[in-house]
Amino acid sequence: MQENLSHCNSELISRYYDGELGQAERSRVESHILVCPSCNKILEDLKGISDQYGVHLTHQSVGIDTQETEKHVLDRLRREKAPWWAKAKDTFLSKKILFSATATAGVALLLIAVLQAPVPDSPSAIVTSVSGDVSSIIILEAPETRQTILWFNERPEGQGL
Amino acid sequence: MKIYRITLLCVIIVSILITQADEAWSGATINLNVKTILASQKPGRDDPNLERFTSGVKDVFGYSSYKLLSKDNLKLNQENSGRISLPGNRSMKITSKGISGDRVTLQVEMFKNNKQIFQTVVRLLNDSEVTVGGPKHEDGNLLINIFASF
Numbered sequence: 093m094q095e096n097l098s099h100c101n102s103e104l105i106s107r108y109y110d111g112e113l114g115q116a117e118r119s120r121v122e123s124h125i126l127v128c129p130s131c132n133k134i135l136e137d138l139k140g141i142s143d144q145y146g147v148h149l150t151h152q153s154v155g156i157d158t159q160e161t162e163k164h165v166l167d168r169l170r171r172e173k174a175p176w177w178a179k180a181k182d183t184f185l186s187k188k189i190l191f192s193a194t195a196t197a198g199v200a201l202l203l204i205a206v207l208q209a210p211v212p213d214s215p216s217a218i219v220t221s222v223s224g225d226v227s228s229i230i231i232l233e234a235p236e237t238r239q240t241i242l243w244f245n246e247r248p249e250g251q252g253l
Numbered sequence: 254m255k256i257y258r259i260t261l262l263c264v265i266i267v268s269i270l271i272t273q274a275d276e277a278w279s280g281a282t283i284n285l286n287v288k289t290i291l292a293s294q295k296p297g298r299d300d301p302n303l304e305r306f307t308s309g310v311k312d313v314f315g316y317s318s319y320k321l322l323s324k325d326n327l328k329l330n331q332e333n334s335g336r337i338s339l340p341g342n343r344s345m346k347i348t349s350k351g352i353s354g355d356r357v358t359l360q361v362e363m364f365k366n367n368k369q370i371f372q373t374v375v376r377l378l379n380d381s382e383v384t385v386g387g388p389k390h391e392d393g394n395l396l397i398n399i400f401a402s403f
Contacts, residue, residue, distance in 0.1 A: 188259070196263040203271045216381035218356070224363075224371030226387075237309030244371050244387040 100124075100131050109138045216240050283349050283357050285327040286400040287337055292316040292386070293393025306398055310384070316393065340390050342366050345397060350374070357403055361385060377401045 107113055108121045125131050171179055183189065215233055217240035222229055225247055232241040290303060297318035299307045307319050327335035329349040336346045343365045350358035356376040363371040363385065375383050379402060386396040 192260045192263050195260045196267050199264045200267045200271060203268055207271065214378070217375040217377045217383035220358075220374045220376060222371075222373040224369070226371055229371075232313055234309040234313050236312070239309050239382055239384060240375070241310065241313060241384045241386060242373055242375075244385075246365070246370060246388050 100128060100134075102131075102134050105131055105134050106138060109135060109142075214238075281352075281403050283329045283352070283359075283401060283403045285329060285335065285347060285359075286402075287325045287327065287345070287347070288398040288400075289322045289324075289337075289339055290396040290398060291320045291322050291340075291390060291393050292396050293318055293320070293391070295392055306382075306384075310396075319396075322395075339363070339388075339395065339397065341388065341395075343388060343395075345385075347399065352403060355379060357401055359383075359399070359401065361399065363388070363397075379403055 104113070104117070104121055105125070108118060113121065121131075125135055171182060174182070215238050219231055219240065219242065222231070222242065224244060226244040227247050228245045230243040232243060233239065234241065288303070288306070290300075290306070292314060294315075294317050297320070299319045300321040302321050302324075303319050322340060323337075325337040327337070327347060329335055329347070331349055331351050334346055334348040336344055338344050343363060344367075346362045346364065348360040348362075350360055352358075353376070356378055358374065358376050360372065360374050361383075362369055365388075371385075373385070377383055377399075380400075382398055382400040384396055384398045386394060388395045
């Protein structure tokens, strides 16, 4: 027959709750709790705290991507051991850098294309002034190439203005 | 969100650099390729060196043949002039007046016996050409094709 506990021991109850006691000790604590309201209260409090903690922990861990965290930790460990050239390679080939570089290169190419593209539907040359000792001047534009042509007829020799 | 901020920053910096570079290129040298061409009614084959030119102007002029008489290259900086000799005691002076936007401003003057007979100011697109024509020579007319790149 198991002997009951002679006095209250909160540490022993805590160990009981955590399942750390042997068969004999566990029986003693159980018998004591049945007759001791104070120790019963301690056990109930321990259960309450444990339940609350469990609920909170579950709530907090819902959003954690454990696989990503594991990968991050392993990557970091690998990088710490790797030589400098491997670290540099990892840095420049990382998704973040590649994303930024690709986006920037895309915008750069677009800007260059826009800035360098010839303006359609505009003549090759805009004539801002024309004059001379000539009898006539005609400004033409080649229909296909949009090339501007200035045609003038020279005044016959000896016929000034 | 950090990656998007970095990307946005890179895009802004590159955009500014490209825009500034485009303006900076505006101060670059202007390369002029000047072809002196004799257009005439004389039957003959077109000069193979003028294929691009003739394909553009054949519908405009009624000439039978186009012959390349000379080809000159001028490199001009801002406010620089270059001069080329033309047949019939003529010459052409081309002066760069600077680049504005996507066009270079050129003053083109033609002289005969050292006297200016014609002048024009044209604003020419990059990698494009303007042709000045009309002076009589031999049995046809001279066409001076100016191609500019900068």
